Amino acid sequence: MKHFLWQAPTWLGALIYLGGVFAALVALLLQATPSDWGLSLTQSYLWRLIQFSFTQALLSALLSIVLAIPVISALYHNQFLGRRWLLNLFAVSIVVPTIVAILGIVIVYGRQGWFTSLFGFHFPLYGLGGILLAHVFFNLPLVVRLGLQVYGLIPDGQWRLATQLGLNRWQAFRVIEWPYLRRSLPGTFLLVFLLCFSSFAVVLSLGGGPKSSTLEVAIYQALRFEFDLSKASFLALLQVSICLALGGFVFRYIQPLQQDASLYRGAPQLRRRKRDFVVDLGSLMLAAVWIVPPFVAVLTPIWSAEFLVALASPGLWQATLVSLQVAIPSGLLSLMMALSLVSLARGFLYLGCSRVMRYLEQSANLVLMLPGLVLATGLFLLLRHTGGGINNAYWVVVWVNAVMALPFVVRAIAPAMLQQQQRYGHLYEQYAILGWIRFKLEWSAIRKALAQGLAYAVLLSLGDLGVVALFGSQGLETLPLYLYRLIGSYRVEQGSSVAVVLVLLCVALFFLITRCVGGRDVTN
Missing domain, CATH: 1.10.3720.10 (MetI-like)
Structure with a gap:
């Protein structure tokens, strides 16, 4: 297990998560001017x-x-x-x-x-x-x-x-x-x-x-x-x-x-x-x-007939494609980060470091205290200083959506993975079964939990409006942003049809992910 803890893939997801959060907060601190804080605090x-x-x-x-x-x-x-x-x-x-x-x-x-x-x-x-x-x-x-x-x-x-x-x-x-x-x-x-x-x-x-x-x-x-x-x-x-x-x-x-x-x-x-x-x-x-x-x-x-008219709109299908291009990579990234955190947690649990294990588990809940718009703002400022700016908005949206889904994914996969550690951890250590080989052996026991976590992450990213509204443009217009703009222009009937498409897409993705990844008997 000590060798397992020092394998690079185990730390990769955790570094992507914690490093991104740290970089966003540092960018906010560097941009803020303390001389203006006192003036701002006096404003009614x-x-x-x-x-x-x-x-x-x-x-x-x-x-x-x-x-x-x-x-x-x-x-x-x-x-x-x-x-x-x-x-x-x-x-x-x-x-x-x-x-x-x-x-x-x-x-x-x-x-x-x-x-x-x-x-x-x-x-x-x-x-x-x-x-x-x-x-x-x-x-x-x-x-x-x-x-x-x-x-x-x-x-x-x-x-x-x-x-x-x-x-x-x-x-x-x-x-x-x-x-x-x-x-x-x-x-x-x-x-x-x-x-x-x-x-x-x-x-x-x-x-x-x-x-x-x-x-x-x-x-x-x-x-x-x-x-x-x-x-x-x-x-x-x-x-x-x-x-x-x-x-x-x-x-x-x-x-x-x-x-x-x-x-x-x-x-x-x-x-x-x-x-x-x-x-x-x-x-x-x-x-x-x-x-x-x-x-x-x-x-x-x-x-209604309006639903068929809405289906013929090119903007609807363009927004659907963009939503899938954001949601699926974001869900996979969130699952990778969750696997990294939980793997590290059960590794330290095996070594008897229960306090470190709890800190790693609780680190996923850090994003509950760091709103997605705040993280997106920090990353935007960081990219702006490095010359990336709005050109990297897609990756900011993917990363922030993945991070915001992380508590739900960790909650879904942690019980099954920690149970495997408690039952078979000593055997894996005794026979030096690590990495991909161990993952394949555990697959049948944890696939349902992984499917549920991935489905939650994809659906949460698919329905996000906050971060994409900040960076949204004609090239990065997801279904929620497209729907929000329809409602804002008082085209509620067309917006209702778009909402139906978004709901059906969520149901279809949830069914496909839970069946293809989790197997036939996975339940909600």
């Missing part, structure tokens, strides 16, 4: 940005947590027709392209949307209300799935004892469920807060003006419209400082779950009351009404 506009960024992230995280808790309990305690379908829909909503979900929300809650037509009441979509609506759409399913994993860690003996004592649902929640949830909720809350604090596409599309702008959008405007590099660097460093402070609290004080729990575990038999049934039904209906309509709204244009 900056403090309004910070205040709104904190406010919308705090409210989004609170709403997501509060609404998710009864949904988690209802899904865990009830087995019903459509439960697995609802859980799979929650999984899809986590990785669905952001701009597609935004379009669905606009169709449902916009001025001429379904909500207005049905109730005769216009929901104020553009502003804080729309941002909260979209953030809960994305983060409620995430909190539910994380919460169900926490429930899966509750020992069966506690449920058997609760059944013998005749506890009802509320008593069981207070005595058994809440202590487990209470330990995990701070980390979940801060994770959702960080995701919302660094949100870009949602705020850019639904912000409605300067009053509802965030630091992330201000960085984009400083580079894209003002080309004020010093201002963009200052805002990026300010955002990084805030996110690192919050993220450091997460990884310093919140203990991660140590085992993988099933989302489909059977429900315990507790004493049920009519009140419990009403609360469960109401919670599940609220979650379904919040999540399902935007998906339905996006898919309705497939039956």
Whole structure:
């Protein structure tokens, strides 16, 4: 294993990841002028940005947590027709392209949307209300799935004892469920807060003006419209400082779950009351009404004549080709970096360096504290100083998308690879089985995890709008950027057709990757 640690391929992916992050941060530090920082900090506009960024992230995280808790309990305690379908829909909503979900929300809650037509009441979509609506759409399913994993860690003996004592649902929640949830909720809350604090596409599309702008959008405007590099660097460093402070609290004080729990575990038999049934039904209906309509709204244009007209547009297929040229290399690069980090982690675990192993695992989560737009800004400044500039925008987009998907890929592949290390690591070391030979021996056991990680990375890159919006031009226009421009020019019907194509492309790629790489029996 010592020889394995010093093999160049093992370190290559980690160096590409950590070296790129370090270079981006150094470029930001070199560009920023400290003499302007004091002046910037005295501007009321900056403090309004910070205040709104904190406010919308705090409210989004609170709403997501509060609404998710009864949904988690209802899904865990009830087995019903459509439960697995609802859980799979929650999984899809986590990785669905952001701009597609935004379009669905606009169709449902916009001025001429379904909500207005049905109730005769216009929901104020553009502003804080729309941002909260979209953030809960994305983060409620995430909190539910994380919460169900926490429930899966509750020992069966506690449920058997609760059944013998005749506890009802509320008593069981207070005595058994809440202590487990209470330990995990701070980390979940801060994770959702960080995701919302660094949100870009949602705020850019639904912000409605300067009053509802965030630091992330201000960085984009400083580079894209003002080309004020010093201002963009200052805002990026300010955002990084805030996110690192919050993220450091997460990884310093919140203990991660140590085992993988099933989302489909059977429900315990507790004493049920009519009140419990009403609360469960109401919670599940609220979650379904919040999540399902935007998906339905996006898919309705497939039956219209406008869909066929949109398919004949050359711009659509050019954007599709560019999206594939970005998403597939980005997914492969993300998988390579994840394999490198996890391989190093299990190598140090074998040597007894468990602390180094944990640091390597947690390094993948570093990007949760470094927004993609910040990394892209730093790399753009670095390339500009070296003479590359906008000509290397493609590689910047590929690398940043790969890095932003890294936490999801590591989470997907780490359990399977660490399990192989625990079972057969000593045999591999004893017989000096290293490198490609070891990978081939482990392939059948880890291929499903690799397929899931690769699929997540490709889909997340395919739906990215933030980084490509910064560098987007006629030569680098992906489907999300093409869709955003259609919506911005009020061509919503044509945009809906493009959204259908993007969703179908995501489904097709997910199916192909999981079947071709993971085998026939791979599941979501």
